[in-house]
Amino acid sequence: MIRTLPNSRAYTWSFHVFVILYFVFLFAPLLVTCVLAFNDSNFPSLPWNGGTLDWFFSPGPQRVGIFHDAQNLRSILVSFQTAVIVSVLCVVVGTCAAFAFEQETFPFKNLLYFLMLAPLVIPGVILGISQLLGATTAGMFFETHFDLDIAIFRPSFWLVVLGQFSFITTFVALVVSARLRKFDRSLEEAALNLGATRFQVIRFITLRFLRPAIIGAGAVAFLMSFENFNTTLFLVGSQPTLPINLYLQVRDGSTPVINAISFLLIVGTSCLALVNLYFSRKEA
Amino acid sequence: MKTSRLSLWIFLSPVLMWLVLLIVLPHLDLFIMSFRAKDEYGRMGFSLQNYVHFFEEPIYWLTFVRTAVYSVITTFFTFLLAMPVAFYIVKVVRPKYKGFLMVLLLLPFWVSELVRVYGWMILLRESGVVNFFLLKLGIVDAPLKMLYTDATMIMGLVYTSMLFMVVPVISVLESLDDSLIEAASDLGGSKISIWREIILPHCKPGITSGAIVVFMLSLGNYLTPNLMGGKNSLWFTEQIYNQFIASFNWNQGAAFGFLLLLLSSGIIWAGLKLSRVKLGEVAS
Amino acid sequence: MEIDLSVKNCVKSFGSFLAVDDVTFDVPQGSFFSILGPSGCGKTTLLRMVAGFEEPTSGTIMIRGRDMRGVLPNRRPANLVFQHLALFPMMTVAENIAFGLRRRKVAAPERKRRTEDILERVGLPGYGGKRVDQLSGGQKQRVAIARCLVLEPLVLLLDEPLGALDLKLREQMKVELKKLQAKVGTTFVYITHDQSEALVMSDVVAVMNKGRFEQMGSPQDLYHAPETPFVARFVGENNVWAGRVEKVGEVVAIKTDEGFVFSAKSQSPLTVGDRADLFLRPEAMRIEPREPAGLNTFSVSVRAILFDGAASRLLTATDSGHELMVALPQNRRFDHIAPGQTITVGWHPESGVCFPAVNPAAAADAGGARP
Numbered sequence: 001m002i003r004t005l006p007n008s009r010a011y012t013w014s015f016h017v018f019v020i021l022y023f024v025f026l027f028a029p030l031l032v033t034c035v036l037a038f039n040d041s042n043f044p045s046l047p048w049n050g051g052t053l054d055w056f057f058s059p060g061p062q063r064v065g066i067f068h069d070a071q072n073l074r075s076i077l078v079s080f081q082t083a084v085i086v087s088v089l090c091v092v093v094g095t096c097a098a099f100a101f102e103q104e105t106f107p108f109k110n111l112l113y114f115l116m117l118a119p120l121v122i123p124g125v126i127l128g129i130s131q132l133l134g135a136t137t138a139g140m141f142f143e144t145h146f147d148l149d150i151a152i153f154r155p156s157f158w159l160v161v162l163g164q165f166s167f168i169t170t171f172v173a174l175v176v177s178a179r180l181r182k183f184d185r186s187l188e189e190a191a192l193n194l195g196a197t198r199f200q201v202i203r204f205i206t207l208r209f210l211r212p213a214i215i216g217a218g219a220v221a222f223l224m225s226f227e228n229f230n231t232t233l234f235l236v237g238s239q240p241t242l243p244i245n246l247y248l249q250v251r252d253g254s255t256p257v258i259n260a261i262s263f264l265l266i267v268g269t270s271c272l273a274l275v276n277l278y279f280s281r282k283e284a
Numbered sequence: 285m286k287t288s289r290l291s292l293w294i295f296l297s298p299v300l301m302w303l304v305l306l307i308v309l310p311h312l313d314l315f316i317m318s319f320r321a322k323d324e325y326g327r328m329g330f331s332l333q334n335y336v337h338f339f340e341e342p343i344y345w346l347t348f349v350r351t352a353v354y355s356v357i358t359t360f361f362t363f364l365l366a367m368p369v370a371f372y373i374v375k376v377v378r379p380k381y382k383g384f385l386m387v388l389l390l391l392p393f394w395v396s397e398l399v400r401v402y403g404w405m406i407l408l409r410e411s412g413v414v415n416f417f418l419l420k421l422g423i424v425d426a427p428l429k430m431l432y433t434d435a436t437m438i439m440g441l442v443y444t445s446m447l448f449m450v451v452p453v454i455s456v457l458e459s460l461d462d463s464l465i466e467a468a469s470d471l472g473g474s475k476i477s478i479w480r481e482i483i484l485p486h487c488k489p490g491i492t493s494g495a496i497v498v499f500m501l502s503l504g505n506y507l508t509p510n511l512m513g514g515k516n517s518l519w520f521t522e523q524i525y526n527q528f529i530a531s532f533n534w535n536q537g538a539a540f541g542f543l544l545l546l547l548s549s550g551i552i553w554a555g556l557k558l559s560r561v562k563l564g565e566v567a568s
Numbered sequence: 569m570e571i572d573l574s575v576k577n578c579v580k581s582f583g584s585f586l587a588v589d590d591v592t593f594d595v596p597q598g599s600f601f602s603i604l605g606p607s608g609c610g611k612t613t614l615l616r617m618v619a620g621f622e623e624p625t626s627g628t629i630m631i632r633g634r635d636m637r638g639v640l641p642n643r644r645p646a647n648l649v650f651q652h653l654a655l656f657p658m659m660t661v662a663e664n665i666a667f668g669l670r671r672r673k674v675a676a677p678e679r680k681r682r683t684e685d686i687l688e689r690v691g692l693p694g695y696g697g698k699r700v701d702q703l704s705g706g707q708k709q710r711v712a713i714a715r716c717l718v719l720e721p722l723v724l725l726l727d728e729p730l731g732a733l734d735l736k737l738r739e740q741m742k743v744e745l746k747k748l749q750a751k752v753g754t755t756f757v758y759i760t761h762d763q764s765e766a767l768v769m770s771d772v773v774a775v776m777n778k779g780r781f782e783q784m785g786s787p788q789d790l791y792h793a794p795e796t797p798f799v800a801r802f803v804g805e806n807n808v809w810a811g812r813v814e815k816v817g818e819v820v821a822i823k824t825d826e827g828f829v830f831s832a833k834s835q836s837p838l839t840v841g842d843r844a845d846l847f848l849r850p851e852a853m854r855i856e857p858r859e860p861a862g863l864n865t866f867s868v869s870v871r872a873i874l875f876d877g878a879a880s881r882l883l884t885a886t887d888s889g890h891e892l893m894v895a896l897p898q899n900r901r902f903d904h905i906a907p908g909q910t911i912t913v914g915w916h917p918e919s920g921v922c923f924p925a926v927n928p929a930a931a932a933d934a935g936g937a938r939p
Contacts (some may be wrong), residue, residue: 001375002462005466005641018372026389027392029402029403030400033403045406045413099295106292121500123500123521123544125524129528129538132528133317134309136534137313198291227398258402266399269394269395269396270391463651463654466641466648466650470620470647471642472642472668473642473668
């Protein structure tokens with residue numbers, strides 16, 4: 001049953017085998033994707049024709065490696081810019097939300113808290129279309145009343161930022177709140193007692209305590225933004241992000257360049273994940 | 285602790301802006317837009333036409349029902365797979381492997397959903413890796429059609445949402461004292477009765493929050509059904525996408541979006557009521 | 569008398585570590601048997617082997633003459649009351665108690681009758697409908713015991729169940745547990761690191777250290793005639809002198825390192841010139857004895873009065889600074905004693921026990937584990 005009870009050999013071994021199969025299931029698609037990025041073939045499939053780095057470095061014209069593929073490189077850059085801006089915005093507003101909901105009292109607090117949790121249960125596609133509708137309505141409002149044409153209300157880079165910000169902030173707020181709840185408020189009281197102002201207290205005591213949670217939440221926000229598809233799909237303008245760009249390529253047929261990009265993504269996110277995990281372990 | 289009003293406003297104003305401008309107003313707009321349509325003279329006005337249209341066209345409401353049913357099936361299979369894995373990691377495996385297995389378990393989910401789906405595509409399609417081996421080993425004579433079927437799509441959805449079931453179940457299992465299982469065994473309990481009367485009742489809150497998140501994610505998923513399911517737009521999010529991007533009928537799309545939102549909140553509400561768990565607990 | 573639990577040459581090793589080292593004992597039917605030892609001495613492992621959660625590496629465990637090897641915990645006629653009780657929080661009190669009966673497919677009316685009956689017997693009539701978290705610590709205790717007793721086990725195993733209670737309740741539960749055992753007549757095997765629990769409740773106590781039984785006997789035997797230095801240190805309070813043996817025989821003479829010469833009895837063979845430790849209970853020392861003939865007498869100075877009602881003691885020191893505890897009877901005869909005074913104490917050679925000296929590390933082990 002459990003490790004402290006006597007178990008039959010058959011029970012334990014069938015459990016081991018089950019979990020091994022589960023992990024094979026979990027990693028098979030990722031491993032295959034990575035391996036086929038190095039296959040010397042024009043299609044991401046077997047048989048194995050020997051290794052090559054063409055899909056990373058080849059300058060063309062037959063094979064264009066990822067590092068010479070202007071379109072994909074541009075989308076990576078767009079995704080990167082989006083993710084940086086979104087994660088900074090989310091961390092700032094999410095931390096404010098954590099402070100507001102954990103430490104302050106104000107009317108309609110429960111209603112607002114419920115609203116803050118709402119993005120967790122709204123499907124991403126719906127967040128996308130409502131952002132699109134809301135922005136368009138706002139754009140029309142400004143155009144008819146003030147005769148202003150504001151670009152960010154049309155599908156564009158900034159609308160993507162706003163759309164992703166609208167739900168990733170919730171995750172940041174939850175992570176920071178959880179850490180803030182563990183904070184011993186008598187430390188703040190002690191600092192106030194020693195003559196610090198409220199903002200000095202927050203800057204020197206509370207924020208320092210929250211730092212690991214804020215960094216972790218920032219990393220998660222970065223990744224969520226970088227990889228977001230459902231919401232971005234409806235808001236993207238002339239600058240597609242990497243997931244959108246990849247989706248369009250995957251839908252229309254695939255080349256090992258996609259494997260090469262996937263390989264870089266897998267390696268990159270795994271490193272980020274391990275670093276984040278390491279820091280969260282240290283915190284705990 | 286008594287705090288100043290100034291700090292409250294500094295924290296609360298960005299949060300209010302976020303919640304009002306990016307959550308409340310866009311969804312109100314979605315709601316309003318769904319009740320607007322052109323009348324026979326081509327003027328926009330209040331109308332129930334978008335909803336009438338939904339019920340009159342079987343393709344729409346059938347897709348809606350199909351999406352809901354398949355999401356329930358996905359949630360169920362995710363639970364069936366996640367429960368033993370979580371139990372193994374928390375209660376069966378030797379503690380020294382636990383941390384390593386946790387890292388291994390979480391790692392794939394940091395990688396973009398698109399990459400994971402792409403991995404399944406190159407594994408399962410007719411020229412894919414699995415068929416290559418099946419042919420090579422002489423198990424089949426002609427490649428099997430595995431991609432673009434409902435079963436594969438459900439497997440893809442299970443794979444994608446696995447994490448959101450495993451993590452909450454692991455955290456409730458962590459809080460289950462081993463001595464409860466030992467006591468039940470000592471009092472004569474068989475494996476089945478221990479599962480039914482001790483483990484599952486204890487895990488109910490974690491299973492509920494996992495099931496809610498998995499259900500919602502499947503319902504709102506676009507990528508997996510689009511890339512792994514059949515080609516004829518049989519997931520409801522695809523219908524929404526078509527209305528918005530292909531037919532450019534935003535009002536119809538808004539009505540669909542609102543219906544999907546209603547379905548997901550309805551099922552979440554029912555899930556919370558049945559299991560007596562609060563939304564805040566699900567979030568944490 | 570029938571033997572309910574019989575353990576023979578039981579050994580349990582984890583890798584190279586011997587948790588239980590060749591333990592043998594019999595528990596007669598209807599008795600209260602305690603295993604007393606510091607944490608890590610192997611008593612929990614021993615109990616878990618009897619319950620069936622661990623298999624012995626070698627040796628046999630028999631319950632009412634039946635060999636338990638290979639019998640799963642849920643098939644053994646022995647039930648365990650867990651250290652933290654392990655009441656099922658998802659069930660009511662009655663459901664907790666009926667859990668085992670349901671597993672045995674006892675019919676519903678019979679189940680209900682037996683549940684109510686056992687609740688009555690542990691003094692919780694009408695508590696069946698309550699949730700576990702509505703109970704107090706002592707009530708939870710009784711439900712945990714009732715949950716096992718309802719199955720009418722031959723042996724009830726208890727794993728320090730009083731450990732989580734506060735002091736006052738623990739004192740009360742000791743008495744209650746003893747009374748309950750006498751009433752139901754089930755054989756109890758109780759493990760604890762608290763010597764007072766073991767002494768108050770048990771018919772027989774086994775003192776366990778480093779996987780072995782040091783001594784097994786009635787609480788009085790353990791207290792008055794410890795057979796090993798470990799038992800002398802672990803059970804009750806003792807003053808210790810280190811010294812050298814001067815004379816052997818019926819009564820040994822020992823010269824302590826500070827120069828006193830005492831006569832005392834010896835538990836193990838000593839030869840003249842050996843290093844030895846002398847153990848003496850605080851209450852064996854009489855303050856200002858009226859008839860000092862035949863007693864070992866010496867004088868000490870009073871450092872402090874440790875007033876604790878009936879357990880009051882004097883903290884005293886000899887001229888060379890060796891601290892000794894002396895019992896202070898509360899019969900008003902010694903009210904005049906004040907810190908700083910010098911008093912004479914005397915003790916009968918029968919009350920002091922000598923053992924060959926042990927190395928200081930082992931002594932520290934035993935001393936550190938004393939609660």
